[in-house]
Amino acid sequence: MYQFSGKLKMFSIALIIIGALGIAYGFISAPTTVEEAKEIIAHQSSHGDDHGASHDEVKNDVHHSGAVKDSHAYDHDAAHDEHVFHQLQNKPWAALYVALFFFLGITLLVLAFYAIQRVAQAGWSIVLFRVMEAITANLVPTSIVMLVIIVTAVMHMNHLFPWMAEGTFTPGHENYDAIVAGKSWWMNVPGWAIRSVIYLAIWNAYRFFIRRNSIKEDTANDGGKTYKLNYNVSVGFIFLFMISESMMSWDWIMGLDPHWFSTLFAWYVLASLLVSAVTVIAFVTIYLRSKGALPGVNDSHIHDLAKFMFGFSVFWTYLWFSQFMLIWYADIPEETTYFVARFNEYKVPFLAMVAMNFIFPVLVLLNSDFKSIPWLVVIGGVVILAGHYVDVFVMIMPATVGAQWSFGLAELGSLLFFLGIFIYATFSAFAKANPITKGNPFLEESEHFHYYNIEHRGEGSGDHH
Numbered sequence: 001m002y003q004f005s006g007k008l009k010m011f012s013i014a015l016i017i018i019g020a021l022g023i024a025y026g027f028i029s030a031p032t033t034v035e036e037a038k039e040i041i042a043h044q045s046s047h048g049d050d051h052g053a054s055h056d057e058v059k060n061d062v063h064h065s066g067a068v069k070d071s072h073a074y075d076h077d078a079a080h081d082e083h084v085f086h087q088l089q090n091k092p093w094a095a096l097y098v099a100l101f102f103f104l105g106i107t108l109l110v111l112a113f114y115a116i117q118r119v120a121q122a123g124w125s126i127v128l129f130r131v132m133e134a135i136t137a138n139l140v141p142t143s144i145v146m147l148v149i150i151v152t153a154v155m156h157m158n159h160l161f162p163w164m165a166e167g168t169f170t171p172g173h174e175n176y177d178a179i180v181a182g183k184s185w186w187m188n189v190p191g192w193a194i195r196s197v198i199y200l201a202i203w204n205a206y207r208f209f210i211r212r213n214s215i216k217e218d219t220a221n222d223g224g225k226t227y228k229l230n231y232n233v234s235v236g237f238i239f240l241f242m243i244s245e246s247m248m249s250w251d252w253i254m255g256l257d258p259h260w261f262s263t264l265f266a267w268y269v270l271a272s273l274l275v276s277a278v279t280v281i282a283f284v285t286i287y288l289r290s291k292g293a294l295p296g297v298n299d300s301h302i303h304d305l306a307k308f309m310f311g312f313s314v315f316w317t318y319l320w321f322s323q324f325m326l327i328w329y330a331d332i333p334e335e336t337t338y339f340v341a342r343f344n345e346y347k348v349p350f351l352a353m354v355a356m357n358f359i360f361p362v363l364v365l366l367n368s369d370f371k372s373i374p375w376l377v378v379i380g381g382v383v384i385l386a387g388h389y390v391d392v393f394v395m396i397m398p399a400t401v402g403a404q405w406s407f408g409l410a411e412l413g414s415l416l417f418f419l420g421i422f423i424y425a426t427f428s429a430f431a432k433a434n435p436i437t438k439g440n441p442f443l444e445e446s447e448h449f450h451y452y453n454i455e456h457r458g459e460g461s462g463d464h465h
Contacts, residue, residue, distance in 0.1 A: 001431065001434065001435070002288065002291070002293040002427075002430055002431050002435055003431060004427045004428050004430075004431040008423065008427060009424065009427075009428075011420075011423070012420045012421075012423035012424040012427075013420065013424065014420070015416045015417070015419055015420030015423065016416075016417055016420035016421060016424070017420075018413070018416050018417075018420075019413045019414065019415070019416035019417025019418070019419070019420055020413070020417055021413060022409045022410060022412055022413015022414065022416065022417070023092065023095075023096055023410060023413045023414055023417060024413075025409050025410065025413065026091065026092030026095055026096075026408075026409060026410025026411075026413065026414075027092045027410075029092075029410075030088060030089050030091060030092050031085060031088050031089065033085075034081050034082060034085045037081065037084050037085035037088050037089075038081055038084075040088060041084060041404075083402075084402075084404065086159060087400070087401045087402050087403075087404045088401070088404055089159070090158070090159055090160060090400045090401050091400075091401050091404060091405075091410065092410045093149075093152075093158040093159075093160055093400070094160065094396060094397055094400040094401050095410040095411040095413075095414045096149075096410070096414045097149060097160060097396060097400075098389075098392055098393050098396050098397065098411070098414065099389075099411070099414035099415050099417070099418045100142060100145055100146060100149065100414070100418065101252065101253070101392055101396070102276075102388070102389050102392045102418070103138065103142050103418040103419075103421075103422055104139070104142035104143065104145075104146055105269070105272075105273040105276070105392075106273055106276045106277045106280055107135060107136055107138040107139045107142060107277075107422075108139065108203055108241075108245070108273070108277075109270075109273040109274045109276070109277035110132055110135045110136055110277045110280065110281060111132075111136045111139065111203065111206070111207055111241075112237075112238065112241050112245075112274075112277075113132065113274070113277055113278065113281070114129065114132040114133065114136065114210075115206070115210070115234040115237050115238050115241070116238065117129070117132075118210075118230060118231055118234040119231065119234050119235050119238060121231075121442065122442075123442040123445035123446055123449070124300075124301065124304055124445075124446055124449045125301075125304075125446065126437055126440050126442050126443050126445070126446035127294065127296035127297050127301065127436070127437075127443070127446045127447060127449075128281065128285060128294075128297065128301060128305075129214065129437045129440070130430060130433055130434070130435045130436070130437060131281060131284050131285050131288065131294070131430070132281060133210075133211050133214060133429070133433070134284070134426045134427070134429040134430035134433075135280060135281065135284060135422075135426050136207050136211070137211075137425040137426060137428070137429035138421065138422045138425040138426060139203060139204055139207050140204065140207075140425070141421050141425055142418070142421070143200045143203070143204055146196075146200060147197070147200065150193055150196045150197070154189055154193050160256060160400050161192075161255050161256060161258075162256075162258060162399075163177070163180045163187050163255065163258040164189060168180055168181070169181045169184050169188075177258075179258070179259050180258045180259070183258065186250075187255065187258060192251055192255070195247060195251055196248075196251060196252070198244070199244045199247070199248050202237075202240050202241075202244055203241075203244070206233070206234075206237040206240075209233060210230060210233065210234065210237075213226060213229065213230050213233075214230065214437065215433050215434075217230060217437065217439035217440065218434060218437060218438045218439040219438075219439065220439055224441070226439070227439065227440070227441065245266065245269075245270055246266035246270075247266075249265055249266040249269040249270075250265070250266065253265070253269060253395050253396065256395075256396060256399035256400060257338060257398075257399045259334060259337070260334070260335065260337065260338045261334070261335070262323055262327070262335070262338075264319060264322060264323045264326075265323070267319055268316075268319045268320065268323055269395075271312060271315050271316040271319050272316055272357075272388050272391050272392070273388075274312050274315075275308075275309060275312035275313050275315075275316055275357075275384060275388065276384065276385055276388045278305060278308040278309050278312060279309050279381040279384050279385055280385070281305060282302065282305040282306065282309065282377055282381055283378065283381055284426060285297060285301070285302065285305065286302065286374045286377065286378060288430065288435075289302075289374075290374075293430070293435055294435055295435075295436075296436060296443075296446065296447040298449070299372040300372070300449050301449060302371070302372055302374055302377060303368075303371045303372040305377070306365055306370075306371035306372075306377045306380075307365075307371060309361065309365060309377070309380065309381065309384060310361060310362070310365040310366065310371070313357060313358060313361040313362070313365075313384065314358070314362070316357055316358070317354075317357065317358040320354070320357075320358075324339065327339060341398045341402075342394055342398050345398060345402065345403045345405070346394050346397070346398060346405065349390045349393060349394055350394055352387075352390060353387055353390045353391050353394060355387075356383050356384070356386060356387025356390065357384065357387040357388060357391065360380065360383045360384075360387070361380055361383070361384055364376060364379060364380035364383075365377075365380050389415070393411075
């Protein structure tokens with residue numbers, strides 16, 4: 001049995017504490033008045049920060065326009081100052097939300113990938129089941145934090161979702177938004193909150209059930225009934241997952257940009273989280289294998305994980321280009337605003353994301369031999385995870401903080417906080433069960449997977465699953 005080492009445990013706790021301090025600093029340093037927000041922007045401008053220059057640019061545009069009266073200029077400035085103030089207040093919440101969605105999404109997709117392996121009755125991945133089950137333990141703490149975000153959004157303690165503002169659906173109110181009001185059948189606070197809780201309940205219920213029954217499967221002597229039950233429940237979960245993941249993408253990400261729409265977006269989010277999930281499985285597997293905790297895992301299993309990393313990276317790129325190309329080609333204002341905001345104010349992360357998520361993985365993982373070299377897989381995986389964190393960052397930040405973005409202590413602290421929780425949850429869960437799923441009927445095939453993959457690779461045997 002694997003022992004969760006004291007050093008790794010202390011390291012994870014240290015990450016949680018340091019991360020919590022960074023998150024706290026983000027909230028403490030957020031402005032409490034419009035005047036404080038103006039001082040922050042002025043300070044950023046004096047240091048040559050382009051992100052903070054938008055206030056002065058707008059003021060100059062207004063004051064130098066002969067067609068605009070002074071009173072109108074004053075009103076415009078006041079409205080802009082108020083808008084920037086709300087963006088800066090949103091910043092620590094947005095930093096927390098980016099890291100939360102990234103880690104919650106990865107954990108969810110590891111759970112979905114695990115369910116897919118069960119339903120497909122794949123032979124190669126059985127020795128990785130305990131790794132995937134351990135990673136999904138992170139679903140509980142991240143779901144709890146997500147519930148906090150849901151409650152605070154409903155109570156207007158955070159303002160991540162602009163359509164929740166008072167008067168958005170009330171004709172005649174200064175905040176009335178006819179476009180959003182037209183979507184009120186879906187975008188309403190009770191419906192959004194109830195759906196969000198249902199998503200989390202479905203995911204956690206399956207995770208609890210399958211973890212318990214997977215361990216039970218090891219010693220079950222019931223003629224395969226437990227195995228078949230796990231199979232059937234996994235089939236049902238995949239069906240519910242595809243529906244809930246799509247709706248989650250609309251509610252939790254597209255809801256930040258309530259005017260925008262895309263029929264591809266749920267698939268795009270799925271691809272981004274899926275390649276990240278497989279990468280995390282590869283990382284944890286490589287680490288545990290190096291500690292001797294996974295005796296059944298060999299280079300062929302790493303090779304197949306790397307193939308998924310490569311394949312899903314190409315899939316993500318296909319969806320990214322499809323969405324971007326169609327919106328660019330159609331040139332419909334309601335759609336193009338999404339990319340205009342990101343290209344104008346987030347040009348560096350927007351372009352870097354494409355290179356990190358496609359060009360680099362292709363260069364590192366295209367060669368078949370490289371996929372079996374753990375340190376090369378790790379290098380490629382680090383860039384993939386960083387690139388998809390930036391992807392989530394670019395999904396969320398423009399709608400919540402606009403041009404006032406940066407990567408500071410709040411963002412770094414949020415990442416470290418959830419990384420610490422992930423390490424603690426994953427490795428403590430892995431230590432609580434036998435690393436070998438003894439009751440699975442495909443275990444022997446999985447343990448001998450290298451015979452089919454490596455020894456017969458040169459003999460033209462393509463069927464090694």
